[in-house]
Each structure stands twice: as structure tokens, then as C-alpha cells.
Amino acid sequence: MARSSAAFPTPSRPKRSPEAAPRTSVTCLRIADLPTWAVRQLEATVIPEPLVVAEGALVAGVDAAAHRAGVRIGERVGRVSALCAEARILERDLTVERVAWDWALERVFDSTPFLESPRPGLVFLRGALPDEVAALAWELGAHSATADSHGTAALAALTAKAGQVVTVNSVNAFLANAPIGYTKHLGVEPWVLERLALLGLHHLGELQRFTLRQLSAQFGAAQ
Secondary structure, three states: OOOOOOOOOOOOOOOOOHHHOOOOOEEEEEOOOHHHHHHHHHOOOOOOOOEEEEEOOEEEEEOHHHHHOOOOOOOEHHHHHHHOOOOEEEEOOHHHHHHHHHHHHHHHHHHOOEEEEEEOOEEEEEOOOHHHHHHHHHHHOOEEEEEOOHHHHHHHHOOOOOOOEEEOOOHHHHHHHOEHHHHHHHOOOHHHHHHHHHOOOOEHHHHHHOOHHHHHHHHOOOO
């Protein structure tokens, strides 16, 4: 597939005031690997092999089967055949990703107009019925969770299997068992995770015993 520098625009929608959004729980739908997901969504035939998407000399996308074989994002493409000989390797096409994600957002909009997508592969929504959320997760193959805030929903989605929805009824109980390492998927830098490990912290709930001033002293800046 030819590469493209296309952007990822969110489909234009009629503007709504924040007051129009229902004051309900928020659901996060997350695509684990957008490059390989997009290819499978738009490919005319089923791809039975493990799938790897390359961007130049490096791996940019890895599906679940290739990941189980040891292929990782950032790996040199030349090593893929040694790790997963049966993998199909395709060149990344940003246009394919844009089209596939735009279609996904259109599908979510069918269930609720109250959605926001901070980046391709991640969308938050309110107002959809539980059955509609379950149908969206299954149809999109998304990791999904419903909670009382965006942050908790995004974290809980990391614990969900593809096509399933996790519901967080107790935030404290969820945080008590959520590994701190999950936050790397939300943009937390590696040095922060390393420092947390040195402090003996392994679950997000353990952060609640620290004050904001203490946390700022520890993590205000990298050393």
C-alpha cells in the first residue's frame, strides 16, 4: 500500500452546546492497533495470517497474532520473518487508516451524537444504551469500558478483551487492582513508571495515600 500524509479529520457534525450532552456515565472505545485494524476493516478478503504494518524500515502496527509471536512496534522490519515467518507485511497507508476511522465514528454517531475522538483509535461517548455500546464494541472489535469519568473509562478499556465491555461500578475498587503500568498507554512517560516502581507502588489505588504536593515533588520534572 502506498503511504500518504493525509490527516485524520473527525467527520463534521452539527455543533451542540455542552449542556446538550446527557449527564451520564462515559464509555471509552479503544482500538488496540489502528494500522492493522484499519487494513482488516477495508480489505476485501479475509487475511488469515498474522498481520504486520511497516513504515519504512520499522514496524508501525502489529495485530494480536503477530504480537503473540514476539513482534513489537518499533522493531526493524527485517526481523519480522525471524519472529513470525507466516506474517503478512504491508506498507502503512494513512489514507486507509483515516477512511476506516471515519467509518467507525460514523457508526458510533448512529448510536449517539455525544462523542469526542481525541485521536484516531480512541473515542469517548455518552448517551448510548448498554446494548448499543455492546454492539459497537463487538462490531468494531474495540476494547471498551464504561465509568463515571474519561480517565477511568480509558484505563478500564485497557483491561477489556476485544469486542467486550467492562463496567466500572466502584472506582476505588477498580483503582486498587489496576496496575500502574496501564498508564503508559495514556501517555505517562517511562521515567515516571520507573520512579513509581522504585517507590514500591504497583497499583493506581496506592497513589491515593499521597498528597498532591508530595506527588508534585516526586514527578514535577524528570531528573
